[in-house]
Amino acid sequence: MGLTNKSTGLSLINDNFEVIKFSNNEKIITLAGNPNVGKSTVFNELTGLNQHTGNWPGKTVENAKGFYKYNDNNFILVDIPGTYSLISSSLEEEVARDFICFGNSDTIIIVTDATCLERNLNLVLQVLEVTKKVVVCVNLVDEAKKRKIKIDFDKLSNILGVPVIATSARSRKGLDKLVKSVNDVSFGVVKNKGYEIKYSDIIESEVKKLTNILDSLIKKDINTKFISIKLLDMDDTFHDSLNQFLGFDLMENEEVKNVINDIKNNLEQYDIKNYLFRDEIVSSIIQECEKIYSECVVLENKKYNEKDRKIDKILTSKITGIPIMIILFAFLFWLTITGANYPSEILSKFLFWIQDKLILGLNFLHFPDWLTNVLVMGIYRTLAWVISVMLPPMAIFFPLFTLMEDSGFLPRIAFNLDKFFKKAKAHGKQSLTMIMGIGCNACGVVGCRIIDSPRERLIATLTNSFMPCNGRYPTLIAIITMFFSGVVVSGITSSILSTILLTLIILLAVIMTLFISKLLSKTLLKGIPSSFSLELPPYRKPQIGKVLIRSILDRTLFVLGRAIVIAAPAGLIIWCMANINIYGSSILSYCTNFLDPFGELIGLDGTIIMAFILGFPANEIVIPIIIMSYMATGNIVDLSDLNMLRDLLVNNGWTITTAICMMLFCVFHFPCGTTCLTIKKETGSLKWTVLAFLLPTLIGIILCFLVSSISKLLFM
Ligand SMILES: Nc1nc2c(ncn2[C@@H]2O[C@H](COP(=O)(O)OP(=O)(O)OP(=O)(O)O)[C@@H](O)[C@H]2O)c(=O)[nH]1
Numbered sequence: 001m002g003l004t005n006k007s008t009g010l011s012l013i014n015d016n017f018e019v020i021k022f023s024n025n026e027k028i029i030t031l032a033g034n035p036n037v038g039k040s041t042v043f044n045e046l047t048g049l050n051q052h053t054g055n056w057p058g059k060t061v062e063n064a065k066g067f068y069k070y071n072d073n074n075f076i077l078v079d080i081p082g083t084y085s086l087i088s089s090s091l092e093e094e095v096a097r098d099f100i101c102f103g104n105s106d107t108i109i110i111v112t113d114a115t116c117l118e119r120n121l122n123l124v125l126q127v128l129e130v131t132k133k134v135v136v137c138v139n140l141v142d143e144a145k146k147r148k149i150k151i152d153f154d155k156l157s158n159i160l161g162v163p164v165i166a167t168s169a170r171s172r173k174g175l176d177k178l179v180k181s182v183n184d185v186s187f188g189v190v191k192n193k194g195y196e197i198k199y200s201d202i203i204e205s206e207v208k209k210l211t212n213i214l215d216s217l218i219k220k221d222i223n224t225k226f227i228s229i230k231l232l233d234m235d236d237t238f239h240d241s242l243n244q245f246l247g248f249d250l251m252e253n254e255e256v257k258n259v260i261n262d263i264k265n266n267l268e269q270y271d272i273k274n275y276l277f278r279d280e281i282v283s284s285i286i287q288e289c290e291k292i293y294s295e296c297v298v299l300e301n302k303k304y305n306e307k308d309r310k311i312d313k314i315l316t317s318k319i320t321g322i323p324i325m326i327i328l329f330a331f332l333f334w335l336t337i338t339g340a341n342y343p344s345e346i347l348s349k350f351l352f353w354i355q356d357k358l359i360l361g362l363n364f365l366h367f368p369d370w371l372t373n374v375l376v377m378g379i380y381r382t383l384a385w386v387i388s389v390m391l392p393p394m395a396i397f398f399p400l401f402t403l404m405e406d407s408g409f410l411p412r413i414a415f416n417l418d419k420f421f422k423k424a425k426a427h428g429k430q431s432l433t434m435i436m437g438i439g440c441n442a443c444g445v446v447g448c449r450i451i452d453s454p455r456e457r458l459i460a461t462l463t464n465s466f467m468p469c470n471g472r473y474p475t476l477i478a479i480i481t482m483f484f485s486g487v488v489v490s491g492i493t494s495s496i497l498s499t500i501l502l503t504l505i506i507l508l509a510v511i512m513t514l515f516i517s518k519l520l521s522k523t524l525l526k527g528i529p530s531s532f533s534l535e536l537p538p539y540r541k542p543q544i545g546k547v548l549i550r551s552i553l554d555r556t557l558f559v560l561g562r563a564i565v566i567a568a569p570a571g572l573i574i575w576c577m578a579n580i581n582i583y584g585s586s587i588l589s590y591c592t593n594f595l596d597p598f599g600e601l602i603g604l605d606g607t608i609i610m611a612f613i614l615g616f617p618a619n620e621i622v623i624p625i626i627i628m629s630y631m632a633t634g635n636i637v638d639l640s641d642l643n644m645l646r647d648l649l650v651n652n653g654w655t656i657t658t659a660i661c662m663m664l665f666c667v668f669h670f671p672c673g674t675t676c677l678t679i680k681k682e683t684g685s686l687k688w689t690v691l692a693f694l695l696p697t698l699i700g701i702i703l704c705f706l707v708s709s710i711s712k713l714l715f716m
């Protein structure tokens with residue numbers, strides 16, 4: 001981590017992230033700050049990129065880089081995970097700490113929250129201990145203004161000895177000043193005075209002894225007082241990163257070792273034992289923060305967050321909290337199900353109209369029949385299904401979900417579920433990683449880094465894929481629409497029934513997550529749950545326009561693009577399997593016949609099982625593969641709407657039981673290829689990856705077997 005090779009002009013920053021300078025004129029700028037203060041929003045506004053933002057702490061867990069220009073100068077901007085302090089505890093906080101300390105940034109922008117500056121100053125002072133090349137960005141000033149919080153920015157800047165810029169990043173206010181200031185600091189136009197934390201006299205004088213030695217040993221540009229404190233604090237993870245940065249171990253130096261022992265003995269005489277050293281350091285910093293805050297900030301309305309508290313009383317109450325949460329999600333599903341129906345039909349009619357024209361066009365161009373078949377019936381038709389089945393529900397669900405995320409509702413969900421996770425002996429933040437899984441399980445797995453304890457992180461990782469991701473939601477919705485909307489009952493009752501079904505399935509996924517978490521903590525991953533404090537951010541009015549654009553670009557089109565890229569070759573493979581005959585039968589029917597007995601045992605059939613296997617690269621293509629396979633086996637029907645599609649499935653033996661088992665297996669089966677790779681990368685272990693693969697699959701098989709057996713008994 002943190003290696004810089006000045007002679008080649010190449011900066012290697014950490015194990016999985018590199019900042020590569022193309023020329024020495026490029027400056028590396030790091031965005032540091034507490035979680036949820038708007039770092040990624042500043043990053044997106046300056047670079048034009050689309051880092052994940054939302055109103056809850058812990059979204060960014062990996063470094064991201066982007067570029068921007070100012071006055072013809074090139075800047076590489078690095079967005080790092082939020083951290084409360086450099087005395088870090090969780091994995092993503094270590095990523096942040098190492099980047100701040102060893103990333104060799106030309107300037108560090110510390111983004112702070114104007115509405116809770118006192119706590120944010122803690123990190124500011126710590127970073128100023130590492131480097132003077134800092135610009136403090138006091139963000140969210142619009143919210144501070146609403147809450148009548150007055151900040152004297154000039155005074156703050158004078159005290160801290162670095163520029164302080166007020167911004168409202170979401171509306172780009174103050175960002176011009178920010179980039180100018182960053183430019184000036186990076187190119188040395190402005191020389192920062194900086195700020196030095198004053199510890200107690202005894203600590204200052206003892207630390208000085210070590211600093212004097214380190215000054216002669218360390219040739220790299222890093223503050224030796226800061227390193228001395230860290231060495232005395234015995235922060236192991238920091239020590240490892242430091243060794244990597246320096247290229248040697250300071251603790252192997254006899255002189256350093258002796259002085260550290262000496263200092264420790266001296267400090268003990270003043271009752272500052274090993275474990276109290278950190279407390280001393282932290283309390284000095286906190287005192288200084290309080291002092292600076294009281295000098296620069298005036299609260300004109302002390303009851304500024306009364307409204308939020310009133311809403312929280314209802315949303316996080318023991319009685320109303322969970323029911324409201326379920327009702328809100330159910331409402332989201334209802335909007336998605338009812339809203340997706342109509343556009344889905346229009347889209348599929350349109351795309352199949354094009355299909356007919358395509359055939360005519362290719363015939364006109366005298367394409368051989370087999371080629372027209374491959375292109376249209378194989379590739380195009382699969383794509384048409386992916387688009388018409390997936391696009392409408394995603395285009396409705398994700399913007400609505402993002403609005404919920406931006407308003408600050410998600411951490412309240414985590415708060416409500418905390419006690420259940422504690423009972424399951426897992427970590428309360430697991431609910432946040434679970435919600436991230438709704439977007440994408442691979443992201444959810446990486447997001448597990450916000451959990452400090454390795455045991456609880458593993459539990460969260462192993463159970464993340466229980467939450468249906470982008471690729472599986474549309475499948476669930478399509479099946480519900482085909483088999484339950486307007487079929488069992490019609491009109492408004494049908495959409496309510498569909499909503500209840502989807503809500504029940506998601507509830508089952510949550511209950512299963514809790515159950516398996518508990519099972520794991522009682523068996524393979526024994527331990528007691530660690531306590532944590534989750535910050536409940538203020539409620540924010542989401543920016544509807546931006547949310548729409550972001551969720552459509554980021555999620556909907558991204559997922560659709562991925563599905564299309566995978567669906568096209570999958571369509572081709574299925575077409576070939578269906579059309580290449582060996583001894584009178586197609587390869588496809590050999591495969592489905594082989595899988596049929598197992599499929600039927602769990603209420604499905606060989607085709608569905610094969611679709612799940614072929615859907616390993618991306619879950620999105622499971623339904624199109626099923627359709628393709630059924631169509632390839634002779635039932636050629638005009639599939640211009642979902643009713644026709646249902647007929648196709650029913651003609652192939654689907655019943656309500658098949659639909660229910662299909663939904664269950666859709667939620668509980670092996671994670672997709674990308675997620676498996678991510679689990680392997682995050683856990684570094686094949687054993688846990690295999691377990692993450694087997695766990696949901698076994699649950700799915702058991703549940704489907706039970707449902708199909710019960711239904712056989714009932715309908716015999
Ligand atoms: N009102 C207001 N909201 C803002 C402003 N800047 C950011 N936000 C909102 O604050 C929330 C957090 O923003 P992010 O950019 O995701 O914060 P972050 O610091 O990257 O968060 P982590 O990656 O979780 O540490 C989002 O809901 C933003 O829309 C601002 O200037 N004004």
Ligand SMILES: [Mg+2]
Nearest residue numbers: 039040059060
């Ligand atoms: Mg972020």
